[in-house]
Amino acid sequence: MAQEFDLIVIGGGTGGNGVARTAAAAGWKVASVDCLPHGGTCALRGCDPKKMLIAPTEGIDWIHAMKGKGLEGDISARWPDMVAFKRTFTDNMPPRIEKGLEKAGVTVLHGSARFTGPDTAEIDGKPYRAKHFHIATGARPMTLDIPGEEHLLTSTDFLEMPELPARLAFVGGGFIAMEFAHISKRAGAAEVTVLEMADRPLGNFDPDMVEMLVAATADLGVEVKTGAKVLEIRKTGAGFEVDYQLASGTRTMACDAVVHATGRVPNIDELNLDAAGVEHSRKGIKVSAYMRTTNRAIFAAGDCAESGPNLTPVSANEGRIAGKNLLAGKDERAVDYPPIPSVVFTLPQAAMVGLSEAGARDKGLDFETHFEKTDGWYSSMRVGARWSGFKVLVENGSGKILGAHLLGPGAEEQINLFAMAMKAGLTANQIKGLIFAYPSYASDIGSMV
Numbered sequence: 001m002a003q004e005f006d007l008i009v010i011g012g013g014t015g016g017n018g019v020a021r022t023a024a025a026a027g028w029k030v031a032s033v034d035c036l037p038h039g040g041t042c043a044l045r046g047c048d049p050k051k052m053l054i055a056p057t058e059g060i061d062w063i064h065a066m067k068g069k070g071l072e073g074d075i076s077a078r079w080p081d082m083v084a085f086k087r088t089f090t091d092n093m094p095p096r097i098e099k100g101l102e103k104a105g106v107t108v109l110h111g112s113a114r115f116t117g118p119d120t121a122e123i124d125g126k127p128y129r130a131k132h133f134h135i136a137t138g139a140r141p142m143t144l145d146i147p148g149e150e151h152l153l154t155s156t157d158f159l160e161m162p163e164l165p166a167r168l169a170f171v172g173g174g175f176i177a178m179e180f181a182h183i184s185k186r187a188g189a190a191e192v193t194v195l196e197m198a199d200r201p202l203g204n205f206d207p208d209m210v211e212m213l214v215a216a217t218a219d220l221g222v223e224v225k226t227g228a229k230v231l232e233i234r235k236t237g238a239g240f241e242v243d244y245q246l247a248s249g250t251r252t253m254a255c256d257a258v259v260h261a262t263g264r265v266p267n268i269d270e271l272n273l274d275a276a277g278v279e280h281s282r283k284g285i286k287v288s289a290y291m292r293t294t295n296r297a298i299f300a301a302g303d304c305a306e307s308g309p310n311l312t313p314v315s316a317n318e319g320r321i322a323g324k325n326l327l328a329g330k331d332e333r334a335v336d337y338p339p340i341p342s343v344v345f346t347l348p349q350a351a352m353v354g355l356s357e358a359g360a361r362d363k364g365l366d367f368e369t370h371f372e373k374t375d376g377w378y379s380s381m382r383v384g385a386r387w388s389g390f391k392v393l394v395e396n397g398s399g400k401i402l403g404a405h406l407l408g409p410g411a412e413e414q415i416n417l418f419a420m421a422m423k424a425g426l427t428a429n430q431i432k433g434l435i436f437a438y439p440s441y442a443s444d445i446g447s448m449v
Contacts, residue, residue: 016032186347385408
């Protein structure tokens with residue numbers, strides 16, 4: 001006989017946990033299920049552990065930048081200690097999250113969920129029924145369909161490596177590839193190569209900022225090969241060989257580990273969504289602005305849904321909206337996406353919010369482009385930053401900020417201030433009129449607009 005709930009949340013990450021807690025607080029009988037420990041990709045296998053590994057490399061970067069400026073001495077990284085430091089956070093998260101859910105009145109389940117009907121599912125073969133379901137299963141590494149694909153390490157594997165290989169290759173040139181390449185090189189890898197099929201890495205970021213970041217990456221000792229299509233990966237006695245195609249012909253490189261960094265796709269293949277009457281595509285589960293699927297009793301949010309950008313705070317916000325509409329019993333709240341900032345946590349950091357120059361032109365907007373390299377600015381000189389700059393798009397007439405693109409120290413927080421200003425509709429002159437603490441990274445913003 002099927003166990004019954006008011007709501008079953010499938011996925012224990014940011015897109016699901018808030019929904020489970022909200023419904024339980026309202027007196028609903030709620031279960032949360034995940035085939036992995038609760039916490040989700042960001043907390044356990046992505047954003048947070050990645051930045052834990054970045055932290056020691058920031059120290060290394062700081063010492064190198066300050067040599068000859070009053071700071072002397074050598075320092076090196078110990079990868080096992082870095083991973084142990086990361087685990088001081090990740091190991092504690094699942095029990096903390098699961099205990100918190102249980103304290104909130106949520107039944108925590110472990111296993112793989114599969115729909116058997118519009119209101120029924122199996123979890124590891126056991127039957128369950130619910131008045132409502134909420135799907136927040138996130139994303140997984142995309143399938144590449146190349147010979148030797150089974151030899152690729154995932155980003156999860158990389159974060160758990162007991163030792164750092166001497167020679168690393170990253171297939172792809174997005175967030176994961178660039179961030180992990182920077183971590184690896186500063187942590188002591190001898191050879192680090194990024195193989196990107198497109199003409200440049202980080203295709204969604206401003207070309208001028210990316211050009212500077214690629215130069216900084218090369219200066220670090222990471223080789224970024226563009227126009228490089230990986231053809232095959234072979235296991236050898238000493239490691240691996242990677243065949244890749246350039247315009248000039250096929251090349252082969254040897255390495256000790258190859259990491260999958262080409263992107264992720266919605267993690268929905270095993271859910272049997274057709275049985276539940278939930279429409280989906282390769283882009284994810286089809287949802288309305290109210291986060292409702294084509295089965296009105298089922299909601300979805302986050303990277304598994306065909307919705308906003310695949311970013312952790314976006315999934316949390318979508319889950320919040322789904323929870324409100326679940327409790328209301330009707331489509332009461334629609335998702336309204338504000339300007340959403342995005343950051344690549346390389347050193348230097350690259351950040352963006354709003355429109356690119358090409359995007360603004362495609363919309364037929366009339367705007368000015370404020371672009372400058374800022375390695376000579378005080379904020380960069382103070383920390384020995386050799387690569388920094390900005391590009392801000394200001395609409396003519398209204399003076400509103402259409403987009404901001406940053407590279408350099410402080411970019412991860414500067415971009416949040418730009419996002420706030422854009423959401424509030426502040427003009428360039430109004431931003432110039434703000435008084436920030438000085439000297440600070442925030443105080444540079446007035447000179448960018």
